Amino acid sequence: MQNAEAVLRPVEMLDLKRLVRTFTLRNRDGFVENFGPDLIARVGEQTPGVRLRFVLKPDKDSTPLRNGSVDLETGVVGKATGPEVRAQALFRDRFVGVVRMGHPLCEVTITPARYAAGRHILVSRRGLDRGPIDDALEPLGLKREIVTVVGGFSEALALARASDLIASVPERYTGNLRDGTFWFPLPVPLPEFTVSLLWHPRLDADPAHRWLRGCVRDICAGTTHWIC
Known part of the structure; x- marks a missing residue:
């Protein structure tokens, strides 16, 4: 019923200067550091009564999108993503390797063998002991030493x-962190x-939510060379 009402409801005129609302955005670490300052500045300039809550x-x-505890989130669509969830591409990304300045890898051509020979940090929200990089190294006959998992x-x-x-992280998502x-x-x-x-489809026609989606798209597009 909510979805049907959202589709049939007439488009409301949105008065940004008078809008008072809190939006909850769910993201992996790196989004706030890279896109948060520009997004907060834009929202504050257009709508002083809007607050952004990042979790x-x-x-x-x-489930958080479905039950309304989260208004908007960013991420890679996967098998756990609800089939009803709306998705719009923001940007393309790739993994890069990161080391401290002065690390031995700074001075050489980085080959698969040299990369694998280093001591590595694995990023896994579920605490796994291997990931896609290890799967990519295996056909090359290489295995990296994972010292710690975070x-x-x-x-x-x-x-x-x-x-x-050596850390291996998404290039765009960790720009300022690097x-x-x-x-x-x-x-x-x-x-x-x-x-x-x-986002959840019940918010498709919500004028304030549509405005916020546009803000996020513009901020991500304005700082990327990988935009779709």
Whole structure:
């Protein structure tokens, strides 16, 4: 019934200056650091009465979108994403390797063998002991040494910055977090992936929500060379 009403409801005129509302956005670590300042500035300039609440995204379960505790989220569409969830591509991304300045890899051509020979940090929200990079190394007869497993990109980059460990993280999603480090394209065949904007269909026709979706799209598009 809610979905039908949203489709049939006449388009309301949105007065941004008088809008008072709190939106909850769910994202992995890195989104706020990269896109948060520009998004908050834009929202504050257009709608002083709007507050953005950012919460971490521990998984791809769509229940928070479904029950209304989250208004909008970003991420990669996966098997756990609800079939009813709306998705719109924001940008393409790829994984890159990151080490501290002065690391031995800064001075050489980075081959698959040299990359695998290093000591690595694995990022896994579920605490797994291997990931897609390990699957890509296996056909090459290579295996990397995973020294530690962390749950987020910022943790991995903090460890890489303070040690000789290698972090492998999304390039776009961690742009500002990688300041002061040396980074390089991964020397293994790993496909790019699409980061999308996700929301529940009952909010399709909500004027304020449509405005916020446009703000997020514009901010992501304005700072990327990978925009779809």
